[in-house]
Amino acid sequence: xxxxxxxxxxxxxxxxxxxxxxxxxxxxxxxxxxxxxxxxxxxxxxxxxxxxxxxxxxxxxxxxxxxxxxxxxxxxxxxxxxxxxxxxxxxxxxxxxxxxxxxxxxxxxxxxxxxxxxxxxxxxxxxxxxxxxxxxxxxxxxxxxxxxxxxxxxxxxxxxxxxxxxxxxxxxxxxxxxxxxxxxxxxxxxxxxxxxxxxxxxxxxxxxxxxxxxxxxxxxxxxxxxxxxxxxxxxxxxxx
Amino acid sequence: xxxxxxxxxxxxxxxxxxxxxxxxxxxxxxxxxxxxxxxxxxxxxxxxxxxxxxxxxxxxxxxxxxxxxxxxxxxxxxxxxxxxxxxxxxxxxxxxxxxxxxxxxxxxxxxxxxxxxxxxxxxxxxxxxxxxxxxxxxxxxxxxxxxxxxxxxxxxxxxxxxxxxxxxxxxxxxxxxxxxxxxxxxxxxxxxxxxxxxxxxxxxxxxxxxxxxxxxxxxxxxxxxxxxxxxxxxxxxxxxxxxxxxxxxxxxxxxxxxxxxxxxxxxxxxxxxxxxxxxxxxxxxxxxxxxxxxxxxxxxxxxxxxxxxxxxxxxxxxxxxxx
Ligand SMILES: Nc1nc2c(ncn2[C@@H]2O[C@H](COP(=O)(O)OP(=O)(O)O)[C@@H](O)[C@H]2O)c(=O)[nH]1
Ligand SMILES: [Mg+2]
Numbered sequence: 001x002x003x004x005x006x007x008x009x010x011x012x013x014x015x016x017x018x019x020x021x022x023x024x025x026x027x028x029x030x031x032x033x034x035x036x037x038x039x040x041x042x043x044x045x046x047x048x049x050x051x052x053x054x055x056x057x058x059x060x061x062x063x064x065x066x067x068x069x070x071x072x073x074x075x076x077x078x079x080x081x082x083x084x085x086x087x088x089x090x091x092x093x094x095x096x097x098x099x100x101x102x103x104x105x106x107x108x109x110x111x112x113x114x115x116x117x118x119x120x121x122x123x124x125x126x127x128x129x130x131x132x133x134x135x136x137x138x139x140x141x142x143x144x145x146x147x148x149x150x151x152x153x154x155x156x157x158x159x160x161x162x163x164x165x166x167x168x169x170x171x172x173x174x175x176x177x178x179x180x181x182x183x184x185x186x187x188x189x190x191x192x193x194x195x196x197x198x199x200x201x202x203x204x205x206x207x208x209x210x211x212x213x214x215x216x217x218x219x220x221x222x223x224x225x226x227x228x229x230x231x232x233x234x235x236x237x238x239x240x
Numbered sequence: 241x242x243x244x245x246x247x248x249x250x251x252x253x254x255x256x257x258x259x260x261x262x263x264x265x266x267x268x269x270x271x272x273x274x275x276x277x278x279x280x281x282x283x284x285x286x287x288x289x290x291x292x293x294x295x296x297x298x299x300x301x302x303x304x305x306x307x308x309x310x311x312x313x314x315x316x317x318x319x320x321x322x323x324x325x326x327x328x329x330x331x332x333x334x335x336x337x338x339x340x341x342x343x344x345x346x347x348x349x350x351x352x353x354x355x356x357x358x359x360x361x362x363x364x365x366x367x368x369x370x371x372x373x374x375x376x377x378x379x380x381x382x383x384x385x386x387x388x389x390x391x392x393x394x395x396x397x398x399x400x401x402x403x404x405x406x407x408x409x410x411x412x413x414x415x416x417x418x419x420x421x422x423x424x425x426x427x428x429x430x431x432x433x434x435x436x437x438x439x440x441x442x443x444x445x446x447x448x449x450x451x452x453x454x455x456x457x458x459x460x461x462x463x464x465x466x467x468x469x470x471x472x473x474x475x476x477x478x479x480x481x482x483x484x485x486x487x488x489x490x491x492x493x494x495x496x497x498x499x500x501x502x503x504x505x506x507x508x509x510x511x512x513x514x515x516x517x518x519x520x521x522x523x524x525x526x527x528x529x530x531x532x533x534x535x536x537x538x539x540x541x542x543x544x545x546x547x548x549x550x551x552x553x554x555x556x557x558x559x560x561x562x563x
Pocket of ligand 2: 061
């Protein structure tokens with residue numbers, strides 16, 4: 001019963017929703033007001049912060065993200081269709097949505113992969129310490145990021161992550177990972193989604209690398225919810 | 241066509257006597273080598289656009305390099321494209337895409353996402369349709385970077401934006417996105433001299449197109465708008481494939497020994513979308529000009545460069561980085 005209810009909901013997300021602006025038909029009378037807002041609120045400063053996760057199949061991308069967002073290691077059953085997980089965080093003392101996008105399958109469509117890169121604010125490149133091949137496969141991805149971001153890349157948080165560090169049959173040494181990270185001028189960490197080792201730290205460090213704004217996983221807990229909402233609203237108003 | 245990789249290798253071994261340790265390898269135009277798995281099948285349609293298949297003894301794998309014909313496209317087709325109207329091109333492209341789309345069997349999506357080898361089934365129709373997306377995208381970039389004259393390039397850019405608009409009108413969203421993504425490819429988007437000369441009407445049009453492409457919140461903008469469309473629609477396939485992939489990877493097929501019906505339901509939803517999109521026949525008004533056969537011929541035989549690095553290099557040659 002609960003199951004079918006959920007499925008219907010996820011369906012309504014894609015088909016049954018009411019929208020006020022029809023994007024396809026209003027190409028001439030595109031809401032000018034909306035545009036001006038978009039121009040004034042620099043998109044980089046909008047309330048979404050997009051983290052894009054890359055890595056070969058099986059290295060533990062989903063497990064890491066699920067561990068971080070839901071605090072579990074794939075034991076319980078939670079249906080998903082989305083590629084994006086959201087987490088509320090604080091950014092410049094305001095509430096902001098951390099969007100974590102999994103890129104599984106995107107290698108089939110180079111254009112989709114490039115789109116994720118160009119819209120991403122920060123990147124997590126995951127390999128498994130049990131597979132040298134998985135580290136190799138990150139190289140073309142890093143190069144692609146470097147190319148698309150150009151000179152901006154210096155300000156962009158990138159973490160190279162060796163997952164499954166709980167495993168004993170290791171193929172990639174810690175220092176090897178670190179050496180590559182140094183070459184790419186990015187940070188390096190070993191994690192285990194299974195034992196929950198360094199997972200929160202991974203996201204924390206990533207956000208700390210963001211120098212253009214002050215990001216933190218902690219919301220100021222002293223304030224009540226309604227206070228926060230008010231502040232968020234005020235923040236938005238002042239921008240307009 | 242439906243041969244397994246291991247069967248192909250056996251055949252080659254018998255005919256050529258190349259020894260035991262043979263591999264079947266896809267060599268992309270970039271030089272990238274992908275060794276195909278022995279249990280995969282129907283591989284001829286699923287390799288990259290300008291890829292070639294090679295059989296090689298294991299120890300000679302490193303010696304495989306792309307053939308000249310995989311990499312040597314050097315002339316654009318500006319003068320041909322110039323002769324066609326964008327409406328006419330969009331018309332023929334939509335007819336062709338519709339053909340490809342309607343040939344795809346619904347089950348092919350399942351085979352593709354769950355793994356062909358598990359079913360022993362091939363996905364050639366789907367492969368060709370998915371490949372078309374990449375092909376159009378690279379075609380746009382290729383033509384832009386092979387047009388060396390600035391004013392010609394500006395007029396080509398205008399034409400492509402108009403082409404995208406017509407595809408959108410035809411509800412050929414797959415092609416629409418391929419074009420828009422081609423134009424936002426770094427090799428094209430960095431051509432600032434070209435974009436500067438583009439009339440503001442077109443700039444605005446393109447900006448609106450780009451909003452539709454915004455991947456935020458799992459492509460919310462696109463999903464909301466397509467939900468209000470009536471068939472026939474040629475859907476944005478990469479997104480459908482992505483939905484299927486995430487449904488499959490994020491959910492177990494069996495749970496405590498029972499079939500996970502919720503997952504099956506979600507998969508069925510995606511297939512229903514496909515069914516809905518083609519539930520009525522495509523009925524486009526023919527532009528009816530003399531060039532019809534030529535246009536159709538052209539858009540069915542597109543040649544592209546599918547090497548991003550090369551495309552970017554060519555782009556830098558056209559408009560060197562400003563200091
Ligand atoms: N030992 C160990 N196994 C892990 C870890 N993270 C993921 N796995 C396992 O690796 C497999 C692939 O994980 P998944 O998250 O689906 O990888 P993805 O394909 O990158 O999303 C699953 O069987 C996980 O249980 C880890 O930190 N340690
Ligand atoms: Mg996954």
